[in-house]
Amino acid sequence: MTVIESSPVTAARDAASKLVDLTMNGDDHSDIKPGMISDTKNLYQSKPDNRGRTTWVDTYPDDLEDPAENAETARYALLIRNSKCYDGRKKLQIDSIVIQSPLLKQVLGTVLKNYPGITPTLERLAFSAPFQPFVHRWKNLIEALEADHDPETKAHLELLHRVLEAELRDDLKARDDYILNGVITHSTIWMIFEPGTTVFANKDSQPCAAKFNNDRGLGNTRFTIWDFGGTANITKLTTFPLEYHPNLGKVKDKLIARGKVFEALSGYNYKSYQGIAIGDGPWGPVKYNMDSRIIIDTYAWNRFNPNKQVNLTTLTKSNKKAAVVDDSDDYDEYDEDEDDYDDDCYSKEDDIEDEGQVEGEKSAPAPLNDDQLLLCGASVKGYSLRNKKWLTFSIGSVKDIKWNEDAFDSLVLPEDHKELILALTESQVAHKETFDDVIQGKGKGMIMLLFGPPGVGKTLTAESVAESMKAPLYMMSAGDLGLDSSEVESSLSNVLEMATKWNAILLLDEADVFLEQRSAHDLERNKLVSIFLRILEYYEGILFLTSNRVDNIDAAFQSRIHISMQYNELSTSSRRHVWNNFLTASSKAKKHGFGDDELDKLADYKMNGREIKNVLKTAQLLASKKGAGLGYEHVKSVLAIEKRHVNNEKA
Template identity: 45%
Template sequence: MPDISQIKNTEPGLATLLNTKLFVSENLNGEEKDESESEESTPGEDTANTTPQLPLPDVPAGSISDIKDLFQGPEDQYGRAQWLDKYPEDAEEAAETEETAKYAFIARKTKCFTGRKKFDVHSIIVNSPSVKRVLGDIFQDYPNLSCSIDRLVFDAPFEPFMHHWTDFLEAIESEDNPKTKEHLELLHKILEEELKDEIQALDDFIAYRVISFDKLWILFLPGCTVISPQRGAPHALKLSSGEYSSDGSGPFYFLRMSSIGWSGTSFGRSGPANCSVRIYGFKGTRGVEDLTACPLSYYPDKDLITETLVQRGARYEKLCGYHFKTYEGLALALDGKGNQTPMNVSGRVILDTESFNRHNPSEAEHYGRRLEADEFERLEVPRRNSKKTDEISREDFALRQETPNVILTAKGHLFCQSLQPGCSLKHKKWMLFFVDFVKEIVWNENAFDKLVLPENTKDLLLSFVESQVENKDTFDDVIQGKGKGIIMLLSGPPGVGKTLTAESVAETMRIPLYMMGAGDLGIDPDEVEETLQNILQMVTKWNAILLLDECDVFLEARTTSDLERNKLVSIFLRTLEYYEGILFLTTNRVSNMDPAFQSRIHVSMEYSNLTAESRRQIWHNFLSLSREKHEVTDADLDYLSRLDLNGRQIKNVLKTSFLLSMRKKAPLKRDHIDIVLAIEGRRPDN
């Protein structure tokens, strides 16, 4: 092979390249060519600047039908350069020509300043068609890389080769064509010399499962699956890209990744920035299990974590849409400023991504990117007004809502999020709930039977609620959408069962109960209207019962002296007119009700003070519901029923009495209750 070391790379834009080395296995004539031979000027070379410039005619701007070339001039001490209209005298011919393109590869080199070698390989240009074909098979799934283009360039540090180094070696070994194999071995020779440190780091990782910070990029193949903890739970994320960067805490390797989630209307993949991970710099080497992100292929318990995440993803998919569930565990509460605070939650919850996104637009996760073909399947579903249901049940059709023809595969489940957004009915807060802690509701089948009310009154209540839940669209006002709700007013002294009535009805109907007080709405008229409209919109969608407790401020008659309260009453009246759900109002004072409310209330129930028989039933109900043992007799109940206590006071007395009996490690007896009653007798009645 001739000496080609004297060829100098002077390609524009690569002024820092000091040496170009050309590799050749054989030229077209079967003979080697001396690259030092001079070449003729190529047709079309700019010679216009060697002739005298004639003055331009006096014409409007943009009128001359020609192209004017400008050339970058020399840089000053600050690295600045001007654009000149003269051809630079020191400009040299381009190093890459038709002759150099005959070589299988072109290796462009720069000076090495580490002292270990003279030059570093800046980039490699692949000209060999057969090598392009082989590399196309090796890198067919590598993102943003096509080996079929005419000018195929690989830049240092040659990530595709390191990420598929084993595949590259196997391709060389299995190649049958002698000429192609010769070209591949030639490419392997220069890459092996240039990447010897990286290859050694990969060998050490395979042998000892440790890696240094500067070689982290070797492990993270773009498009691979990465396991990383996200908001307290392990996640499988798809890697988009990785790069080294730094901040005030020091250098780090930045991973841009994505996951699969439910947007409220469809499944999609999140943007890479939503699931980013930073691996901060460390000295020496570190085990793969100690990293904040690890490729699934290197994860210690790969099969176990895959199975666990696929099962969790299947639960995530089932909880998309609207669901009424119970929850026990840690959840993430939102403060409106982008902060997520962990808190323990116990009780009924509503999972509803669409409503969450509408009321919390700044907190909404965006899943706008399309899923890959192997992450979902399409199902035939019954069309509207069609009776065809052979492929999917109507229950699944309703569950999947606006995207019923898409279900996730096991691979799609692997990348699913672990959190579903929703509302805690107990805390009246929007939160993010871990799907692992979501459970089915255990309903109290005897809740309505335990309610101390006349049977005909209970039948009337249930009939109203059932008709509204099942047939709310059968009756409408003259104005469409007006007056379609059911409003029930429960009035009476404290502790007689007003709130319990609404709770028992909701439990029996197995629908949510959203409880709130007048103080939750605020006092500013605009704030009250906005809050009330949002709440009524939510509970209507959820087919829930709304309980507005102690709402006297909204029910009292308007006066000419208190204009601000008049506004509140007017807003309340106008908003309820278009409410389509079930509303329970409770109050201790009903004598001064505004006349406008009387025409809007469908059922008004007044609770009187408890009778002895009612109190006895309440004592009995609370004792039977307790898990602790007791020795309270019927005679004791007869005595206790004569005490002038309301339902809430009876519950408090029994709760305190049970605590006392547990302290004494004995079943609850009448003596324990008498002790508590004696204490109660020394404080004012509530």
């Protein structure tokens, strides 16, 4: 056997030979350890066998040629690498070009400025076929060629132009011909998609624009233009450069106008929404037909949806180019007739921090210019207060809230009670930072307990306060929080954090399960109560608790409640007030058609507010069936069917 060594190391070789001899004799010399040879051993890939398999051998290949690039080739301004051509028109085609001239690299720094993936200052600057950067920037190259340069730079530029023109002549001619006729083929579609181009598409009937980065997507969003035969009209593609749009001026104005709405929705906004919203389902995006008040807040979205975060950049006067921010968290929605975009129509969602939104942020955001407004998304992130879901909302369906200015005045409560509730809630919002416990952040909230029989206005009180203060109302019940203790703790913590952040009025309806006295026999419920008490201790907002019974309230709760208010059964005068309110609200005219005598008769029926509303709704349906307006006779019929009896009590 022949042993080949990369260099002789006598001592090490002798030791290794001795070890082999000893081992072959069968002696156990495990205590003898040979020294490692301080050198390298080269192995080479063998030629493939008849199955294409290779292995590693120590025999130097005998079919290698010297590398083509050496000190001699380094003297040339350009290196042209050619490969065999099999299209039937020529023997060879250029595979790649290596730019070696420093003078040429300097000019290309201007010609290919800001072109993605190109760094002209590299020592080794190579371009591969089909030379997309030069096809896209051919006009720039011609302008550079016609500019004033020193003779050597001019010569190098002419050389590059001559080589590229010969290679790209057919492509450039075809591109110009396609554009002239407003068409393109699938194989040459890259010619009209220069990186940095503003592209246009429709998503869910919403026009969208974005910056094209490369053929792998727009920002972090993938898209697809399905294969097609022959030529296709450029403007019929699912995505095409905006400059080809037949109504370019109008569509740009529309996108800019929507961008201004998008910019106005930066930070935190409390709005009304009526339309389709997109959420997460077990198998992908799910559409919801919604009519709800919503909170638009991308920062809160990122806080409570860490796996679907939207990247945000604050705009300042010195950072206006940062206006567009990649929205990489959206679902990939696949449709056979549309491109594969994310839910925001592949646009890069641009949410701007408002002052105070992030701790330590002081400067106001710089306004967007028209180019930036053009790229703003067609949707925003937020939370539906009715559905209790984080969703993506279409900007066109976001509306201002129509406040009920009379809600608090129509509340059936003694005036001094109403004044106290409103004063406490308004003061809490205005001065919540002025009081603190011995432990920082503890006991800064305001908790009110409203108790009494059903249908007497407990829930309506919280709703009216929120409406009067123009604040969000977050309504929840014990069922919304779950029954498992860990689930309750997580859900409640999130809800309280959101309510605090948004200065929302929090209403926990029918909170008896949390308020009831703890016992030694129901350990699981005791755990829920303990969790609730502990988390409430650090709540900084306003909380209304409603209960139908307070006879057995836990003592620990009594010390945490700032004010308890009892609601009694509705008196005759209160019931008359409720009848009048509901009738006024249901009437399309400024005043309903019920007379004072009829209201007095209705007030004699002993009913709570919820029952009165249900009777009126049923009577309204009855009147509609008969094709008439709501009248006393319809209400009377419903009361008779339900066998409601007149109460003799007078208040």
